[in-house]
Structures are given as structure tokens and as C-alpha cells.
Amino acid sequence: MNMTQARVLVAAVVGLVVVLLYASIHKIEEGHLAVYYRGGALLTSPSGPGYHIMLPFITTFRSVQTTLQTDEVKNVPCGTSGGVMIYIDRIEVVNMLAPYAVFDIVRNYTADYDKTLIFNKIHHELNQFCSAHTLQEVYIELFDQIDENLKQALQKDLNLMAPGLTIQAVRVTKPKIPEAIRRNFELMEAEKTKLLIAAQKQKVVEKEAETERKKAVIEAEKIAQVAKIRFQQKVMEKETEKRISEIEDAAFLAREKAKADAEYYAAHKYATSNKLAKEYGCIYTLYFESWSTMVFYEYKAVKEALINQGVKFLGRGHITMIDDAQKRYGMF
Structure with a gap:
């Protein structure tokens, strides 16, 4: 080499x-x-x-x-109970596989487990949902419930078939429906919107009318209360005037009664005097300069009084003697 x-x-x-x-x-x-x-x-x-x-x-x-990942299922066909075929453009499934479950899930469902456990299950559950509901329910009334229903259905099966695989969230886009039906739905929604606006306007008008009615009631109650207070004030004034009048009348009556009693007493005394005069003779009253008045019954009593005074009366001038019964005057 x-x-x-x-x-x-x-x-x-x-x-x-x-x-x-x-x-x-x-x-x-x-x-x-x-x-x-x-x-x-x-x-x-x-x-x-x-x-x-x-x-x-x-x-x-x-x-x-083994971290959070998002699987997308696209263009899923779905037939409603009314026979209308609709398509859901995209479904996103957020899931996570626990590390301890990797071996068992890969052994049972291969490394492409998401196709078996998620994609196929999404198709099945979505078709089950659509076939049980009308287009109105799927497209409008129950659309907000599809996400949660799919999540619960997937997780329920995964808990039995693949423990360790968890569904975090499901997001479903708006279904695609035939154009003619879509226009009808849009018109229907527009009419609903108009109806809601009209209903809200009606509520506003009713609320304003109710507010005005309450204002009128409050104003009427205020006027009634003011009138009641004024009436009570007038009643109190009248009662006060009546009370004052009663007091004045009572005072006048008391004065008149006292006057009448005095006159009666004088008349009574006068009558008594006349009666005594008839029995004992005339009543004489002596008035002499600054001396006190002296009242005597009968002429003899007068003479005795004068004689008893002795020289006190000598040279004193005239002494007036009044016969009260006959209003006669005598001179000594």
C-alpha cells in the first residue's frame, strides 16, 4: 500500500x-x-x-x-338538524402533555397522538353538536357555548383514554354558511337591532313619562302639604282667636257678675237699711269738717252723741245731719 x-x-x-x-x-x-x-x-x-x-x-x-401547544383543526364540515351544511373555518385547541404520561401516550397513540385524541375527537363532537341543533342555534343562539362544550367533551374522554393530557382551552371561529342564508341572517339581525333600538327608545320614553309623573306627584304632594300646613295654621289662628274671645267673654262675664253682685249687695243692704229704718227710725249720718263720718239710728241717738261730746262741738259751726232713708238735712 x-x-x-x-x-x-x-x-x-x-x-x-x-x-x-x-x-x-x-x-x-x-x-x-x-x-x-x-x-x-x-x-x-x-x-x-x-x-x-x-x-x-x-x-x-x-x-x-411537554409545554403548552396549540393544535389547529381547519375547515370542519358540520350538518345541522335542518339539513344545512356549514363549515367551521378554524378550531384551536390549547393542550399540554405531562412528562410522566409521555411514554404511555406515545406507546398507545404514537408520537402523533394529537391527531387521534384531538383532531378526530373534534370532528366527532362538533358533528354531534350540529346535528342536535338548528342553524339558528348553532350560528347565533348557542354559538357562545360551543367552545366550552367541546372542551368538556374532549377532557372527559381524555381522562379515560389518555390521563396526563389536559385541554386548556378551545376556540372556535364563526361558521361559514351559504351566502343566501347569511344575507337572511344579516337582515334578521338588522331587524332585531331595529326592534331592540325601538324597544330601548320606548323604555326611555316610558322612563321619562314615569319621571314626569313622579315629579307631578311630588309637586302635588308638596302643594297638598303646604295647603295642609296653611289650613292647620288658619285653624290654629281661629282656635287662638276663639280662645281669646272666650277669655274676654269670661272676663266680661266676671266683671258683669261682680258688678251685678255689687249692685245686688248694695240693693240688699239698702233694703235691709230701709227695713231697719222702719223698725228703729231713721238712720242719720253726721258730717263735720275733717271728722270721721258717724252713722246713728234715730234722732235721739244723734242728740245723745252730740251732748256726750260736750264742748267739742261748741263753736264748731254747722253740723250736717242726713236722714239716709228720707235724704233729709237737719241743722244743729
């Missing part, structure tokens, strides 16, 4: 080693696990992120994502 042949052989060996190394070394990204097949059999030990070596041409691997 000459030098040239040796160089070719070394180059061939180096090239073979490089090819073998390239075929055996592989990289696994973060958030993924590598499952290995050797001779078609699934090995039981997945590998984590990083560089790994395997037997080239004998062992193969598949990378399986």
Missing part, C-alpha cells in the same frame, strides 16, 4: 466517523422529551433537553412537546 492509498483510507475512515457521529448525536429542545425506537420498538426511557448520543441507523427518536 503506497502513501496515496493510505491517505485515501485515512480520509475515508475519518469521514465515516464524522458521519456516524453526526447520525448518533442529537439535540432535544427545552420543553420537549425524546422517545427512542430501536428496531421499531419503543424504548422505556425518554431523554430530557440537551445533547444525546444514540446508535446510528439502528435507533431513531421523536421529540414530544
Whole structure:
């Protein structure tokens, strides 16, 4: 073997080693696990992120994502209970596979488990839903419930068939319906909108009328309360006037009664005096300058009084003697 042949052989060996190394070394990204097949059999030990070596041409691997991922199902046909065929443009399913469940799920459903467990199940559940409802319900009335219904149906089956695979969310786009039906729905929605606007306007008018009615009621109640207060005030004024009048009348009556009593008493005394005058003679009253008035019964008593006074009356001037009964005047 000459030098040239040796160089070719070394180059061939180096090239073979490089090819073998390239075929055996592989990289696994973060958030993924590598499952290995050797001779078609699934090995039981997945590998984590990083560089790994395997037997080239004998062992193969598949990378399986264990973080959140979004699977898209496009253009799903759906027949309603009324026989109308509609198409849902896109359905997005957000799911996550737990690392501990990778081996069992890949062994049972292959590394493309999402096609079996998610895509096919989406088609089945969506057709079940559409066939049980009318176009009106699918397109408008129950459309907001499709996402949650699909999520619950998928998760229920996955809990039995593939524990460890979790559905986080399902998003469904608006279905595509025939153009003529779509225009009818748009017209119907426009009419509904007009009806709602009219209903809202009616409510606003009714609310304004109710507000005006309440204002009128409040104003009427206020006027009635003011009138009631004024009436009560007038009643109180009248009662006060009546009370004052009653007090004045009572005072006047008391004065008149006192006056009448006085007159009666005077008349009674006068009558009594007349009676005594008839029995005992006239009643005489003496008035003399600054002396106190002296009343005597009968003329003899007067004379005795004057005589008893002695010289006190001498030179004192005239003494008036009044007969109260007959209003006579005498001189001493």
C-alpha cells in the first residue's frame, strides 16, 4: 500500500466517523422529551433537553412537546338538524402533555397522538353538536357555548383514554354558511337591532313619562302639604282667636257678675237699711269738717252723741245731719 492509498483510507475512515457521529448525536429542545425506537420498538426511557448520543441507523427518536401547544383543526364540515351544511373555518385547541404520561401516550397513540385524541375527537363532537341543533342555534343562539362544550367533551374522554393530557382551552371561529342564508341572517339581525333600538327608545320614553309623573306627584304632594300646613295654621289662628274671645267673654262675664253682685249687695243692704229704718227710725249720718263720718239710728241717738261730746262741738259751726232713708238735712 503506497502513501496515496493510505491517505485515501485515512480520509475515508475519518469521514465515516464524522458521519456516524453526526447520525448518533442529537439535540432535544427545552420543553420537549425524546422517545427512542430501536428496531421499531419503543424504548422505556425518554431523554430530557440537551445533547444525546444514540446508535446510528439502528435507533431513531421523536421529540414530544411537554409545554403548552396549540393544535389547529381547519375547515370542519358540520350538518345541522335542518339539513344545512356549514363549515367551521378554524378550531384551536390549547393542550399540554405531562412528562410522566409521555411514554404511555406515545406507546398507545404514537408520537402523533394529537391527531387521534384531538383532531378526530373534534370532528366527532362538533358533528354531534350540529346535528342536535338548528342553524339558528348553532350560528347565533348557542354559538357562545360551543367552545366550552367541546372542551368538556374532549377532557372527559381524555381522562379515560389518555390521563396526563389536559385541554386548556378551545376556540372556535364563526361558521361559514351559504351566502343566501347569511344575507337572511344579516337582515334578521338588522331587524332585531331595529326592534331592540325601538324597544330601548320606548323604555326611555316610558322612563321619562314615569319621571314626569313622579315629579307631578311630588309637586302635588308638596302643594297638598303646604295647603295642609296653611289650613292647620288658619285653624290654629281661629282656635287662638276663639280662645281669646272666650277669655274676654269670661272676663266680661266676671266683671258683669261682680258688678251685678255689687249692685245686688248694695240693693240688699239698702233694703235691709230701709227695713231697719222702719223698725228703729231713721238712720242719720253726721258730717263735720275733717271728722270721721258717724252713722246713728234715730234722732235721739244723734242728740245723745252730740251732748256726750260736750264742748267739742261748741263753736264748731254747722253740723250736717242726713236722714239716709228720707235724704233729709237737719241743722244743729
